[in-house]
Amino acid sequence: xxxxxxxESMLCVKPEVHVYRIPPRASxxxxxxxxxxxxxxxxxxxxKITAKxxxxxxxxxxxxxxxxxxxxxxxxxxxxxxxAVTDSSRYFVIRIxxxxxRHAFIGLGFADxxxxxxxxxxxxxxxxxxxxxxxxxxxxxxxxxxxxxxxSFKEGQTIKISIGNIKKKDAGGAxxxxxxxxLLPPPPGAKAGGIxxxxxxxxxxxxxxxxxAPLLDFGSPISATPPSSDMWGDxxxxxxxxxxxxxxxxxxxxx
Numbered sequence: 001x002x003x004x005x006x007x008e009s010m011l012c013v014k015p016e017v018h019v020y021r022i023p024p025r026a027s028x029x030x031x032x033x034x035x036x037x038x039x040x041x042x043x044x045x046x047x048k049i050t051a052k053x054x055x056x057x058x059x060x061x062x063x064x065x066x067x068x069x070x071x072x073x074x075x076x077x078x079x080x081x082x083x084a085v086t087d088s089s090r091y092f093v094i095r096i097x098x099x100x101x102r103h104a105f106i107g108l109g110f111a112d113x114x115x116x117x118x119x120x121x122x123x124x125x126x127x128x129x130x131x132x133x134x135x136x137x138x139x140x141x142x143x144x145x146x147x148x149x150x151x152s153f154k155e156g157q158t159i160k161i162s163i164g165n166i167k168k169k170d171a172g173g174a175x176x177x178x179x180x181x182x183l184l185p186p187p188p189g190a191k192a193g194g195i196x197x198x199x200x201x202x203x204x205x206x207x208x209x210x211x212x213a214p215l216l217d218f219g220s221p222i223s224a225t226p227p228s229s230d231m232w233g234d235x236x237x238x239x240x241x242x243x244x245x246x247x248x249x250x251x252x253x254x255x
Contacts, residue, residue, distance in 0.1 A: 007052070008050050008051065008052045009050065009051045009052075010048065010049075010050055011049040011050060011051055011056065011122040011123075011125075011126055012047075012048070012049040012118055012119060012122035013046070013047070013048050013049075014046065014047045014110065014115045014118070014119065015046050015063060016044065016045075016046070016063070016110075016111055016115075017044070017045065017046070017047040017060070017108060017109065017110055017115075018041035018043070018044050018108070018109045018110075018111070019041060019042050019043040019044070019045075019060065019069075019070075019106050019107065019108060019109075020036045020037065020038070020041055020042055020091075020106065020107035020108075020109060021036075021037075021042050021106070021107070022035070022036055022093060022105060022106065022107045023035055023036075029086065030083070030085065030086040031083065031085045031086065031093045031107075032085055032086055032087045033085045033087055033088045033090075033091040033107070033109070034087055036091075036107050038109070041109070042106075043060070043069060045060055045061055045062050045063050045069060046060070046061050046062070046063040046066075047059065047060055047061075047108075047119075048061065049119070049122050049123065049126075051126050054075070054130045054133075055073055055074065055075055056073075056074040056077070056123060056126050056127075057071055057072070057073055057074070058071065058072040058074060058082070058094055058108075059071050060096075070096040070106070071096060071097065072094040072095055072096045072097065073097060074123065076127065077123040077124065077126075077127045080095060081094065081095045082094050082095075082123065084120075089113060089116055089117075090109055090110045090111075090112075090113055090115075090116045091107060091108065091109045091110075091116075092107070092108045092109075092116075092119075093105055093106070093107055093108070094106060094108050
């Protein structure tokens with residue numbers, strides 16, 4: 001990934017910081033703020049932390065005119081450019097440079113503990129971003145050099161897809177729909193193979209009973225009996241008998 005080194009971003013601004021002259025380090029244990037003259041700071045002003053590419057800059061400026069007092073480039077944090085003291089969280093030792101190769105170590109202090117916390121977090125976030133950018137650059141370089149995987153079909157290549165859990169239709173189990181013969185379905189309530197009884201519980205008497213005797217007697221001649229001239233006789237007899245039975249059973253007959 002190409003870096004734009006001309007762009008400078010602002011990471012943190014604190015309106016009041018103090019600069020102290022510090023004695024040389026006596027041992028490898030680190031710096032102690034108690035060894036400084038904390039009530040007599042050498043300089044007080046405004047602090048800015050900016051970033052240009054991968055490098056962060058701690059700039060000490062005059063709070064009124066904005067004139068630069070000192071600058072400390074930071075290429076790594078934690079590192080030799082910024083070091084915390086061992087006896088306080090509000091004081092640091094920074095390495096300033098004048099641009100001509102000369103450098104010096106000075107003490108930097110904050111009046112409020114929250115300002116020192118923001119100073120620390122701003123540097124940590126910047127170099128965390130630098131680390132992530134470096135990992136992404138390495139990943140892109142690895143992917144660019146690795147051979148690309150060709151997943152396209154070759155000429156004449158086919159694939160077979162197996163789909164399970166699909167039930168085949170039973171050809172013999174298919175129900176055949178009856179062909180319409182012009183017959184209407186039976187009325188509701190009718191029993192299969194029967195005739196709907198008349199209302200009132202009365203049973204009808206067949207008008208003509210079939211004479212089956214001639215069918216069984218093959219030897220005797222069939223007598224030709226003329227049909228009765230009164231075609232309503234049987235119905236009248238049946239009706240009169242049923243009416244009499246109704247009267248005898250205690251029901252009132254309405255005419």
